[in-house]
Amino acid sequence: MPNTNRRNLLAMFGLVGDDPPARDSKEQRKWLDTSPRERIRQRYFPNIELTTHEGRRVLFYDDLIKDKLVVINFMYADCEGVCPTIMLNLARVQKELGQRVGRDIFIYSLTLRPEKDTPKVLNDYAKMHGVKPGWLLLTGKPDDIETIRRRLGFVDPDPKLDRDRSNHIGNLRYGNEPLTRWGTCPGMADADFIVKSILWLDWPEEERSKKGGQK
Numbered sequence: 001m002p003n004t005n006r007r008n009l010l011a012m013f014g015l016v017g018d019d020p021p022a023r024d025s026k027e028q029r030k031w032l033d034t035s036p037r038e039r040i041r042q043r044y045f046p047n048i049e050l051t052t053h054e055g056r057r058v059l060f061y062d063d064l065i066k067d068k069l070v071v072i073n074f075m076y077a078d079c080e081g082v083c084p085t086i087m088l089n090l091a092r093v094q095k096e097l098g099q100r101v102g103r104d105i106f107i108y109s110l111t112l113r114p115e116k117d118t119p120k121v122l123n124d125y126a127k128m129h130g131v132k133p134g135w136l137l138l139t140g141k142p143d144d145i146e147t148i149r150r151r152l153g154f155v156d157p158d159p160k161l162d163r164d165r166s167n168h169i170g171n172l173r174y175g176n177e178p179l180t181r182w183g184t185c186p187g188m189a190d191a192d193f194i195v196k197s198i199l200w201l202d203w204p205e206e207e208r209s210k211k212g213g214q215k
Contacts, residue, residue: 037180044151045177048144050110053122053137060148064136069105071174071198073187074154076113077125082170085188087129090172092191093198094135102134104203110148112168114139176201 034042045061058064073090075083087109094101101107111117117125122137131137139145149155154169174197175182181201185194 037178040180040182046144046147046151048140048148050138050140050144051119053119053126053131053139055119055123058136058138064106064108064138065177067178069174069176069198069201069203071105071107071172072152073109073170073172074112074149074168075109076111077117077121078113082168082188086170086172089187089189089191089194090135091130093194094132096191096195097198101132105134105198107135108138109135110138110140110145112145112149114142114145174198174201176203179203 041061045065047059047061049057050060050064051057064070071090071093073086075087090107090109094107097105111122117139119139122139126135126137152173154171154173156169170187171184172187172194173182173184179201183197183201185197187194189197
């Protein structure tokens with residue numbers, strides 16, 4: 001990939017904060033005093049409560065995103081479209097990343113049909129796809145799931161297609177939250193390509209050593 005500065009990279013993936021207020025004001029000074037990491041958090045990662053397939057309640061930012069390298073996708077249990085293939089791909093990704101998943105890399109699959117996909121349904125689905133520790137399937141209130149979906153850009157520009165969950169976008173969003181490095185790739189890409197994409201945003205080697213990560 002060509003060299004690019006951080007702001008241009010974030011803009012490429014739709015993960016850059018709002019432009020500063022045009023006038024010299026308290027709002028502009030507050031914006032200038034806010035770190036890029038905090039601006040991204042405020043805009044893209046609402047601290048909404050979700051429930052895992054294990055029945056635990058977690059906060060989207062504080063518990064799942066903050067200080068982590070993460071992979072995020074949207075799915076639903078009775079999907080007959082791209083979901084099964086993407087989930088199988090993620091299972092392969094988890095296997096290739098080995099013990100790093102759950103230690104310094106985390107995978108999150110959020111249901112698009114929370115009214116149907118209860119923790120029990122997701123737990124059964126997780127077992128079917130060989131989900132291991134470090135990979136969570138998540139549900140929550142429908143409006144909250146919709147907020148996260150839109151904030152993260154899993155949206156079709158055609159409103160009619162966007163309303164049809166069977167046509168949902170099969171992309172993965174991955175990123176290193178503290179380093180403010182984010183990217184996206186097709187969920188149906190080869191697992192090797194997905195792993196390489198994730199590791200492109202990996203921690204510096206000295207940081208991996210502190211976290212106990214593998215090279």
